[in-house]
Amino acid sequence: MFIYKVGVVGAGAMGAQIAQVVTFAGLPVVLTDVSDAVARRGVETVRAIYQGRVDRGKMTAEQREEKMLLVTAAGSLAALRDVDLVIEAAPEDLKLKQDVFRALDGVCSPGAILASNTSALSISALGVATKRPGKVLGLHFFNPAYAMPLVEVIPGLATEQQTVDDAVGFAESLRKAPIVVKECAGFLVNRLLMPYLNEAVLCLQEGASSLKAIDQDMVAFGMPMGPFTLLDTIGNDISLEVARILHRSYGPRMAPAALLEAMVKAGRLGVKSGRGFYEYGGAKDQELEGLIQKAGQAAGPRGTRWAPSRLLMAMMNEGVLALQEGVASARDIDLAMVAGTGFPSDKEGPLHYADRIGIDHVLQELEESARSLGMRFWPAPMLRRMVDAGFTGRSAGRGFFTY
Ligand SMILES: NC(=O)c1ccc[n+]([C@@H]2O[C@H](COP(=O)([O-])OP(=O)(O)OC[C@H]3O[C@@H](n4cnc5c(N)ncnc54)[C@H](O)[C@@H]3O)[C@@H](O)[C@H]2O)c1
Structure with missing residues (x-):
């Protein structure tokens, strides 16, 4: 037509x-x-x-x-x-x-x-x-x-x-x-992006690192902007709404960070309300520090470790879960994340990136994170099947893609 x-x-x-x-x-x-x-x-x-x-x-x-x-x-x-x-x-x-x-x-x-x-x-x-x-x-x-x-x-x-x-x-x-994209909550891009953004908020809430350092490290990885800049741009109210829809559908692994809820409650919606994770106007921001402390004390562990891979693992694992469900092909998942979120094109998307760092490594890090950070990191079953069968990524010549 x-x-x-x-x-x-x-x-x-x-x-x-x-x-x-x-x-x-x-x-x-x-x-x-x-x-x-x-x-x-x-x-x-x-x-x-x-x-x-x-x-x-x-x-x-x-x-x-x-x-x-x-x-x-x-x-x-x-x-x-x-x-x-x-x-x-x-x-x-x-x-x-x-x-x-x-x-x-x-x-x-x-x-x-x-x-x-x-x-x-x-x-x-x-x-x-x-x-x-x-x-x-x-x-x-x-x-x-x-x-x-x-x-x-x-x-x-x-x-x-x-x-x-x-x-x-x-x-x-x-x-x-x-x-x-096969119909599922958050479709493809928001389904993979939200766990990544939520993990950034959890890192801040748990005192793993500072707002600016997390943003800087993700930009250094190749993202077009840091997760907190992106959250402020999207609007924390919109992100929380999406996070809640995902939580309802996928269960505990998608539970919105307490700090994200607190930000919305405090009216810190992002660029559109003049303040979000960042303060737009130059004043010194003591309220945010208070919100971080309070959310951190109320929920989960404190003083966890920071590494960009925490955010990337959350995204990659969700990508593998989506692949298992047949939501999209591996190629389309990668294309969508590059074209829809600016995932660095030289790394070709989260699944190519997983192949590059090794599926065995991804599985190991997810297992360790599930133990130390929470069950939200429980590895997608497909990862273990791949490792058991020798589909360990680029160095083995086969992983999500063939090399
Ligand atoms: N903003 C984003 O970044 C973004 C990105 C992708 C998808 N979306 C989706 O796009 C949709 C719109 O989002 P937005 O950010 O443009 O919202 P918006 O609030 O800027 O615009 C919504 C418009 O719809 C109008 N409206 C309200 N009730 C209506 C009705 N009954 N009939 C016709 N018009 C009506 C409003 O007057 C308003 O102009 C939402 O479903 C949102 O989830 C938003």
């Missing part, structure tokens, strides 16, 4: 970015929100993104105006009557999204695909709110959508293969890198 016209529901941060990406590829978009005025604000965000390109000399003002002709604002879903695909980017609330999908089902033509940009909610649960679950799927863009190449394509339990193929083709036409 060829997609000639797109609708976007929710003209906030992601909705506006997605509308820009779609118009950049030359397709018309109707950007809707709860009122005309809010939708028009979204159109202004699209304009601001294009203006950034003009300022950097990447396009002319005339080209910007040509692209802007492709976006229209609307305060009602009724404006989506003739679109071929809708991408919903309303707030992360299942009931609200189900209401939106029910309404879209009534408005859009029967052949239209209904996609959600949800970060962690069930696609299947959105599908059942409609009479066309075969045409509902997840199309998960990353922030900022104009810069991040990855798009997770997530079929729900009832999604037809044709819908998946159409969505992959559409994402490719946007010059993005789509990866099909």
Whole structure:
């Protein structure tokens, strides 16, 4: 199916970015929100993104105006009557999204695909709110959508293969890198990223190292920014919400760090609230020290060791668990983490990295961490099978990949 016209529901941060990406590829978009005025604000965000390109000399003002002709604002879903695909980017609330999908089902033509940009909610649960679950799927863009190449394509339990193929083709036409991910909580990228970020918070809470040292060490490893800078950028409230969804689905290994909860309770949400793990404004930060002490005393061990591998082991182990479950192939897991989180491309992703340092070493470190730090590090069973069979990674010529 060829997609000639797109609708976007929710003209906030992601909705506006997605509308820009779609118009950049030359397709018309109707950007809707709860009122005309809010939708028009979204159109202004699209304009601001294009203006950034003009300022950097990447396009002319005339080209910007040509692209802007492709976006229209609307305060009602009724404006989506003739679109071929809708991408919903309303707030992360299942009931609200189900209401939106029910309404879209009534408005859009029967052949239209209904996609959600949800970060962690069930696609299947959105599908059942409609009479066309075969045409509902997840199309998960990353922030900022104009810069991040990855798009997770997530079929729900009832999604037809044709819908998946159409969505992959559409994402490719946007010059993005789509990866099909089996539905699971957090999909692929958030499922692997959250244990990594949560482990950073646990390290801080346990007094293993300082905020700045942890950030610096992860940047030295090759990450585009440290975990606390990333948490502050995402918003601690959003991360906590994702962590809770993962915890509900995967159990104790994903329990959110007490300090993350305390940060949200204290209103330290990150860049958007002026302070998070870092203080944005220059004042000396005594409150954070107090929160760390309190969370550390209330939960878990103190004075544990710090090493970047603590964060990497948490991510790699979750990657192996996802691989075992068939959520994605080893290649796609690595591609997703490089394209979606900036995992250093010279290390080719967490599973290539595991092959490089040796699967036997990964297994040993996870076993030791499970003993000393907590059962969240219990090694994925596949690792032991690999070691027993001599699939120990690059030096053996075979591991997750063949060399
Ligand atoms: N912000 C991110 O980094 C990010 C990244 C990937 C995915 N997501 C997901 O994208 C979605 C949107 O996130 P966001 O950060 O853009 O949120 P946002 O709060 O910036 O925007 C949400 C928009 O939806 C509008 N809205 C509320 N109720 C509506 C309704 N009933 N109908 C239509 N519009 C409605 C709001 O007015 C607002 O403009 C969420 O599901 C989120 O999980 C966010």
